[in-house]
Amino acid sequence: MTKKRVVVALGHRALGTTLPEQKNATKRTAKIIADLVEAGADVIITHSNAPQVGMIHTAMNEFGKVHPDYTAVPMSVCAAMSQGYIGYDVQNAIRAELLRRGIYKPVSTILTQVTVDPYDDAFHEPVKVIGRTLTEEEAEAEEKKGNYVTKTENGYRRIVAAPKPQDIVEIDAIRALADAGQIVIACGGGGIPVLEQGEELHGASAVIEKDLISGKLAEMLDADELLILTSVEKVSINYKSDTEQYLDHITPAQARQYMEEDQFEPSTMRPKIEASVSFIEKKKGRKAIITSIDKAKAAYLGKTGTIIE
Numbered sequence: 001m002t003k004k005r006v007v008v009a010l011g012h013r014a015l016g017t018t019l020p021e022q023k024n025a026t027k028r029t030a031k032i033i034a035d036l037v038e039a040g041a042d043v044i045i046t047h048s049n050a051p052q053v054g055m056i057h058t059a060m061n062e063f064g065k066v067h068p069d070y071t072a073v074p075m076s077v078c079a080a081m082s083q084g085y086i087g088y089d090v091q092n093a094i095r096a097e098l099l100r101r102g103i104y105k106p107v108s109t110i111l112t113q114v115t116v117d118p119y120d121d122a123f124h125e126p127v128k129v130i131g132r133t134l135t136e137e138e139a140e141a142e143e144k145k146g147n148y149v150t151k152t153e154n155g156y157r158r159i160v161a162a163p164k165p166q167d168i169v170e171i172d173a174i175r176a177l178a179d180a181g182q183i184v185i186a187c188g189g190g191g192i193p194v195l196e197q198g199e200e201l202h203g204a205s206a207v208i209e210k211d212l213i214s215g216k217l218a219e220m221l222d223a224d225e226l227l228i229l230t231s232v233e234k235v236s237i238n239y240k241s242d243t244e245q246y247l248d249h250i251t252p253a254q255a256r257q258y259m260e261e262d263q264f265e266p267s268t269m270r271p272k273i274e275a276s277v278s279f280i281e282k283k284k285g286r287k288a289i290i291t292s293i294d295k296a297k298a299a300y301l302g303k304t305g306t307i308i309e
Protein backbone atom coordinates (compact mmCIF):
# COMPACT_ATOMS: atom_id res chain seq x y z
CA MET A 1 0.00 0.00 0.00
CA THR A 2 1.50 3.35 -1.06
CA LYS A 3 1.54 5.90 1.75
CA LYS A 4 0.46 9.45 0.86
CA ARG A 5 0.54 12.62 2.92
CA VAL A 6 -2.93 14.11 2.66
CA VAL A 7 -4.24 17.38 4.07
CA VAL A 8 -7.96 16.87 4.67
CA ALA A 9 -10.12 20.00 4.97
CA LEU A 10 -13.38 19.36 6.81
CA GLY A 11 -16.33 21.64 5.99
CA HIS A 12 -19.58 22.39 7.84
CA ARG A 13 -21.18 19.03 7.04
CA ALA A 14 -18.36 17.21 8.85
CA LEU A 15 -18.98 19.15 12.07
CA GLY A 16 -22.61 20.25 12.30
CA THR A 17 -23.58 23.46 14.04
CA THR A 18 -24.94 22.93 17.56
CA LEU A 19 -23.20 21.03 20.40
CA PRO A 20 -25.20 17.79 19.97
CA GLU A 21 -24.92 18.01 16.18
CA GLN A 22 -21.16 18.34 16.46
CA LYS A 23 -20.89 15.35 18.80
CA ASN A 24 -22.76 13.15 16.28
CA ALA A 25 -21.20 14.62 13.15
CA THR A 26 -17.65 14.15 14.43
CA LYS A 27 -18.37 10.47 15.13
CA ARG A 28 -19.41 10.01 11.49
CA THR A 29 -16.43 12.05 10.32
CA ALA A 30 -14.07 9.93 12.43
CA LYS A 31 -15.19 6.82 10.51
CA ILE A 32 -14.34 8.58 7.25
CA ILE A 33 -10.90 9.63 8.52
CA ALA A 34 -10.26 6.07 9.76
CA ASP A 35 -11.21 4.75 6.29
CA LEU A 36 -8.62 7.09 4.76
CA VAL A 37 -5.98 5.94 7.26
CA GLU A 38 -6.74 2.31 6.41
CA ALA A 39 -6.46 3.18 2.72
CA GLY A 40 -2.88 4.43 3.30
CA ALA A 41 -3.26 8.16 3.96
CA ASP A 42 -1.09 10.00 6.49
CA VAL A 43 -3.68 12.53 7.48
CA ILE A 44 -3.35 16.13 8.63
CA ILE A 45 -6.74 17.73 9.30
CA THR A 46 -8.00 21.30 9.01
CA HIS A 47 -11.59 22.32 9.61
CA SER A 48 -14.31 24.97 9.33
CA ASN A 49 -15.44 27.00 12.34
CA ALA A 50 -17.85 29.72 11.16
CA PRO A 51 -20.94 28.48 13.07
CA GLN A 52 -18.89 27.67 16.18
CA VAL A 53 -16.86 30.89 16.31
CA GLY A 54 -20.08 32.88 15.90
CA MET A 55 -21.72 30.91 18.72
CA ILE A 56 -18.75 31.44 21.05
CA HIS A 57 -18.55 35.15 20.23
CA THR A 58 -22.27 35.67 20.91
CA ALA A 59 -22.11 33.60 24.11
CA MET A 60 -19.11 35.52 25.45
CA ASN A 61 -20.71 38.87 24.64
CA GLU A 62 -23.96 37.90 26.39
CA PHE A 63 -21.91 36.72 29.38
CA GLY A 64 -20.09 40.07 29.39
CA LYS A 65 -23.45 41.88 29.66
CA VAL A 66 -24.32 39.96 32.83
CA HIS A 67 -20.79 40.20 34.27
CA PRO A 68 -19.37 43.57 33.12
CA ASP A 69 -15.99 42.79 34.78
CA TYR A 70 -15.35 40.43 31.90
CA THR A 71 -14.65 42.66 28.93
CA ALA A 72 -15.80 41.75 25.41
CA VAL A 73 -13.85 38.81 23.99
CA PRO A 74 -11.82 39.50 20.83
CA MET A 75 -12.58 37.45 17.72
CA SER A 76 -9.06 35.95 17.80
CA VAL A 77 -9.72 34.54 21.29
CA CYS A 78 -13.05 33.13 20.03
CA ALA A 79 -11.14 31.50 17.14
CA ALA A 80 -8.74 29.92 19.66
CA MET A 81 -11.70 28.65 21.71
CA SER A 82 -13.32 27.21 18.59
CA GLN A 83 -10.10 25.34 17.70
CA GLY A 84 -10.02 23.82 21.18
CA TYR A 85 -13.69 22.90 21.24
CA ILE A 86 -13.81 21.41 17.74
CA GLY A 87 -10.38 19.78 18.04
CA TYR A 88 -11.42 18.14 21.30
CA ASP A 89 -14.43 16.44 19.69
CA VAL A 90 -12.66 15.55 16.45
CA GLN A 91 -9.51 14.13 18.08
CA ASN A 92 -11.42 12.02 20.58
CA ALA A 93 -13.80 10.68 17.94
CA ILE A 94 -10.90 9.70 15.65
CA ARG A 95 -8.90 8.19 18.50
CA ALA A 96 -11.86 6.00 19.54
CA GLU A 97 -12.68 4.94 15.97
CA LEU A 98 -9.07 3.94 15.27
CA LEU A 99 -8.88 1.97 18.53
CA ARG A 100 -12.13 0.16 17.59
CA ARG A 101 -10.36 -0.88 14.38
CA GLY A 102 -7.25 -2.02 16.27
CA ILE A 103 -5.12 0.93 15.13
CA TYR A 104 -3.06 2.87 17.64
CA LYS A 105 -2.13 6.30 16.34
CA PRO A 106 -1.84 9.42 18.49
CA VAL A 107 -4.22 12.21 17.45
CA SER A 108 -3.72 15.74 18.69
CA THR A 109 -4.86 19.27 18.07
CA ILE A 110 -2.37 22.06 17.70
CA LEU A 111 -3.63 25.52 18.58
CA THR A 112 -2.41 27.24 15.47
CA GLN A 113 -1.78 30.91 14.84
CA VAL A 114 -1.65 32.28 11.33
CA THR A 115 -0.12 35.65 10.55
CA VAL A 116 -2.05 38.15 8.45
CA ASP A 117 -1.06 41.44 6.85
CA PRO A 118 -2.33 44.48 8.80
CA TYR A 119 -2.69 46.30 5.47
CA ASP A 120 -4.82 43.55 3.90
CA ASP A 121 -7.77 45.26 2.17
CA ALA A 122 -10.02 42.59 3.70
CA PHE A 123 -9.99 44.58 6.97
CA HIS A 124 -11.98 47.30 5.20
CA GLU A 125 -14.34 44.90 3.43
CA PRO A 126 -15.79 42.21 5.72
CA VAL A 127 -17.13 39.26 3.69
CA LYS A 128 -16.73 36.18 5.88
CA VAL A 129 -20.12 34.93 7.06
CA ILE A 130 -20.12 33.57 10.63
CA GLY A 131 -22.59 32.43 13.29
CA ARG A 132 -26.21 31.44 12.95
CA THR A 133 -29.00 33.07 10.95
CA LEU A 134 -30.31 36.24 12.64
CA THR A 135 -33.70 37.91 12.54
CA GLU A 136 -34.00 41.48 11.24
CA GLU A 137 -34.17 42.77 14.83
CA GLU A 138 -31.07 40.85 15.88
CA ALA A 139 -29.25 42.07 12.77
CA GLU A 140 -30.10 45.69 13.63
CA ALA A 141 -28.85 45.15 17.17
CA GLU A 142 -25.53 43.79 15.81
CA GLU A 143 -25.14 46.83 13.55
CA LYS A 144 -25.78 49.15 16.51
CA LYS A 145 -22.86 47.42 18.30
CA GLY A 146 -20.63 48.27 15.32
CA ASN A 147 -20.68 44.77 13.83
CA TYR A 148 -21.41 44.04 10.17
CA VAL A 149 -24.25 41.87 8.86
CA THR A 150 -25.35 40.66 5.45
CA LYS A 151 -28.73 39.57 4.13
CA THR A 152 -28.95 35.87 3.27
CA GLU A 153 -31.65 33.59 1.82
CA ASN A 154 -33.17 32.95 5.27
CA GLY A 155 -32.50 36.19 7.15
CA TYR A 156 -29.26 37.88 8.18
CA ARG A 157 -25.81 36.73 9.27
CA ARG A 158 -22.77 38.44 10.75
CA ILE A 159 -19.79 39.12 8.53
CA VAL A 160 -16.17 39.71 9.53
CA ALA A 161 -12.90 40.42 7.72
CA ALA A 162 -11.19 37.45 6.07
CA PRO A 163 -7.57 38.48 5.44
CA LYS A 164 -5.30 36.18 3.41
CA PRO A 165 -3.15 33.79 5.47
CA GLN A 166 0.56 34.69 5.32
CA ASP A 167 2.43 32.18 7.52
CA ILE A 168 1.69 29.35 9.97
CA VAL A 169 3.40 30.10 13.28
CA GLU A 170 3.35 26.53 14.65
CA ILE A 171 4.35 24.84 11.36
CA ASP A 172 7.47 23.16 12.87
CA ALA A 173 5.40 21.47 15.59
CA ILE A 174 2.79 20.34 13.05
CA ARG A 175 5.50 18.98 10.74
CA ALA A 176 7.25 17.13 13.60
CA LEU A 177 4.03 15.30 14.51
CA ALA A 178 3.14 14.58 10.87
CA ASP A 179 6.69 13.29 10.20
CA ALA A 180 6.26 10.96 13.19
CA GLY A 181 3.19 9.48 11.46
CA GLN A 182 0.74 10.99 13.94
CA ILE A 183 -2.62 12.52 13.06
CA VAL A 184 -2.62 16.26 13.56
CA ILE A 185 -5.56 18.64 13.61
CA ALA A 186 -4.17 22.09 12.85
CA CYS A 187 -5.07 25.51 11.46
CA GLY A 188 -8.68 24.95 12.58
CA GLY A 189 -11.08 27.65 11.40
CA GLY A 190 -8.35 29.06 9.18
CA GLY A 191 -6.04 29.50 12.20
CA ILE A 192 -6.07 32.15 14.91
CA PRO A 193 -5.40 35.36 12.96
CA VAL A 194 -2.45 37.26 14.41
CA LEU A 195 -0.40 40.33 13.54
CA GLU A 196 3.36 40.23 14.10
CA GLN A 197 4.66 43.15 16.13
CA GLY A 198 8.38 42.62 16.86
CA GLU A 199 8.63 39.47 18.96
CA GLU A 200 4.95 39.62 19.83
CA LEU A 201 1.88 38.23 18.15
CA HIS A 202 -1.36 40.16 18.59
CA GLY A 203 -4.79 38.75 17.76
CA ALA A 204 -6.57 40.28 14.75
CA SER A 205 -10.32 40.79 14.53
CA ALA A 206 -10.96 38.44 11.64
CA VAL A 207 -11.69 34.87 10.56
CA ILE A 208 -9.37 33.36 7.95
CA GLU A 209 -10.90 31.29 5.14
CA LYS A 210 -10.21 27.67 6.06
CA ASP A 211 -9.80 26.53 2.43
CA LEU A 212 -6.99 29.03 1.85
CA ILE A 213 -5.08 27.95 4.95
CA SER A 214 -5.65 24.29 4.00
CA GLY A 215 -3.88 24.93 0.69
CA LYS A 216 -1.05 26.74 2.45
CA LEU A 217 -0.68 23.98 5.05
CA ALA A 218 -0.58 21.33 2.31
CA GLU A 219 2.08 23.41 0.55
CA MET A 220 4.20 23.95 3.69
CA LEU A 221 4.04 20.24 4.62
CA ASP A 222 4.83 19.24 1.03
CA ALA A 223 1.70 17.05 1.00
CA ASP A 224 0.88 14.77 -1.92
CA GLU A 225 -2.81 15.61 -1.89
CA LEU A 226 -5.29 18.18 -0.67
CA LEU A 227 -8.69 16.58 -0.04
CA ILE A 228 -11.46 19.14 0.49
CA LEU A 229 -14.53 17.49 2.01
CA THR A 230 -17.62 19.63 1.58
CA SER A 231 -21.32 19.10 0.82
CA VAL A 232 -21.24 18.47 -2.96
CA GLU A 233 -19.84 15.34 -4.64
CA LYS A 234 -18.45 17.32 -7.58
CA VAL A 235 -17.83 20.92 -8.50
CA SER A 236 -19.98 22.22 -11.35
CA ILE A 237 -19.88 24.89 -13.97
CA ASN A 238 -23.14 26.72 -14.67
CA TYR A 239 -23.99 25.77 -11.10
CA LYS A 240 -27.73 25.39 -10.35
CA SER A 241 -28.72 26.19 -13.95
CA ASP A 242 -30.32 24.07 -16.70
CA THR A 243 -26.88 23.65 -18.24
CA GLU A 244 -25.13 22.60 -15.01
CA GLN A 245 -22.18 20.37 -15.80
CA TYR A 246 -20.23 18.34 -13.22
CA LEU A 247 -16.46 18.48 -13.42
CA ASP A 248 -14.61 15.16 -13.06
CA HIS A 249 -11.06 16.04 -13.90
CA ILE A 250 -9.65 19.49 -14.64
CA THR A 251 -6.23 21.06 -15.03
CA PRO A 252 -5.13 24.15 -13.08
CA ALA A 253 -5.35 26.12 -16.34
CA GLN A 254 -9.01 25.09 -16.78
CA ALA A 255 -9.70 25.93 -13.14
CA ARG A 256 -8.20 29.40 -13.67
CA GLN A 257 -10.32 29.87 -16.80
CA TYR A 258 -13.48 28.94 -14.86
CA MET A 259 -12.50 31.35 -12.06
CA GLU A 260 -12.19 34.11 -14.66
CA GLU A 261 -15.70 33.23 -15.86
CA ASP A 262 -16.96 33.53 -12.23
CA GLN A 263 -18.18 29.95 -12.23
CA PHE A 264 -17.64 29.57 -8.48
CA GLU A 265 -19.41 31.43 -5.66
CA PRO A 266 -16.87 33.81 -4.07
CA SER A 267 -17.31 32.75 -0.44
CA THR A 268 -17.97 29.03 -0.84
CA MET A 269 -16.49 27.20 -3.85
CA ARG A 270 -14.02 29.77 -5.15
CA PRO A 271 -11.60 29.58 -2.18
CA LYS A 272 -11.53 25.78 -2.55
CA ILE A 273 -10.51 26.11 -6.21
CA GLU A 274 -8.00 28.89 -5.45
CA ALA A 275 -6.40 26.84 -2.68
CA SER A 276 -6.25 23.74 -4.90
CA VAL A 277 -4.68 25.55 -7.84
CA SER A 278 -2.13 27.35 -5.69
CA PHE A 279 -1.10 24.05 -3.99
CA ILE A 280 -0.73 21.96 -7.13
CA GLU A 281 0.93 24.61 -9.27
CA LYS A 282 3.90 24.83 -6.88
CA LYS A 283 5.13 21.27 -7.52
CA LYS A 284 4.58 18.58 -10.14
CA GLY A 285 2.71 15.44 -9.15
CA ARG A 286 0.38 17.04 -6.62
CA LYS A 287 -3.36 16.51 -6.68
CA ALA A 288 -6.38 18.28 -5.17
CA ILE A 289 -9.77 16.61 -4.81
CA ILE A 290 -13.04 18.32 -3.94
CA THR A 291 -15.91 16.06 -2.95
CA SER A 292 -18.59 15.47 -0.34
CA ILE A 293 -17.68 14.13 3.09
CA ASP A 294 -19.65 10.90 2.38
CA LYS A 295 -17.62 10.20 -0.76
CA ALA A 296 -14.21 10.84 0.78
CA LYS A 297 -12.83 7.30 0.47
CA ALA A 298 -14.20 6.75 -3.05
CA ALA A 299 -12.71 10.09 -4.13
CA TYR A 300 -9.37 9.27 -2.47
CA LEU A 301 -9.38 6.04 -4.51
CA GLY A 302 -10.05 8.07 -7.69
CA LYS A 303 -13.65 6.91 -8.17
CA THR A 304 -15.48 10.23 -7.81
CA GLY A 305 -15.10 13.90 -6.88
CA THR A 306 -13.58 16.71 -8.89
CA ILE A 307 -9.88 16.10 -9.35
CA ILE A 308 -7.59 19.00 -10.15
CA GLU A 309 -4.10 18.03 -11.32
Ligand SMILES: Nc1ncnc2c1ncn2[C@@H]1O[C@H](COP(=O)(O)OP(=O)(O)O)[C@@H](O)[C@H]1O
Pocket (backbone or CB within 6 Å): 010, 011, 012, 013, 048, 229, 230, 231, 232, 234, 235, 236, 237, 238, 239, 263, 264, 265, 267, 268, 269, 270
Ligand atom coordinates in the same frame (compact mmCIF):
# COMPACT_ATOMS: atom_id res chain seq x y z
N1 LIG B 1 -19.75 25.91 -8.96
C1 LIG B 1 -20.10 25.28 -7.86
N2 LIG B 1 -20.12 23.92 -7.85
C2 LIG B 1 -20.50 23.26 -6.72
N3 LIG B 1 -20.85 23.86 -5.57
C3 LIG B 1 -20.83 25.20 -5.53
C4 LIG B 1 -20.45 25.97 -6.67
N4 LIG B 1 -20.51 27.28 -6.34
C5 LIG B 1 -20.93 27.31 -5.08
N5 LIG B 1 -21.11 26.09 -4.56
C6 LIG B 1 -21.55 25.86 -3.18
O1 LIG B 1 -20.42 25.60 -2.36
C7 LIG B 1 -20.91 24.92 -1.21
C8 LIG B 1 -19.75 24.36 -0.41
O2 LIG B 1 -19.04 25.40 0.19
P1 LIG B 1 -19.25 25.83 1.72
O3 LIG B 1 -20.69 26.08 1.98
O4 LIG B 1 -18.27 26.91 2.01
O5 LIG B 1 -18.92 24.50 2.46
P2 LIG B 1 -17.81 23.96 3.46
O6 LIG B 1 -18.25 24.33 4.81
O7 LIG B 1 -17.90 22.51 3.20
O8 LIG B 1 -16.48 24.54 3.10
C9 LIG B 1 -21.84 23.90 -1.80
O9 LIG B 1 -22.80 23.47 -0.86
C10 LIG B 1 -22.47 24.67 -2.96
O10 LIG B 1 -23.72 25.20 -2.55
Ligand SMILES: NC(=O)OP(=O)(O)O
Pocket (backbone or CB within 6 Å): 011, 012, 047, 048, 049, 050, 051, 129, 189, 190, 207, 208, 209, 210, 211
Ligand atom coordinates in the same frame (compact mmCIF):
# COMPACT_ATOMS: atom_id res chain seq x y z
N1 LIG C 1 -12.94 29.71 8.97
C1 LIG C 1 -13.75 29.23 7.97
O1 LIG C 1 -13.48 29.34 6.78
O2 LIG C 1 -14.91 28.65 8.42
P1 LIG C 1 -16.11 28.11 7.53
O3 LIG C 1 -15.53 27.10 6.57
O4 LIG C 1 -17.03 27.50 8.54
O5 LIG C 1 -16.71 29.27 6.81
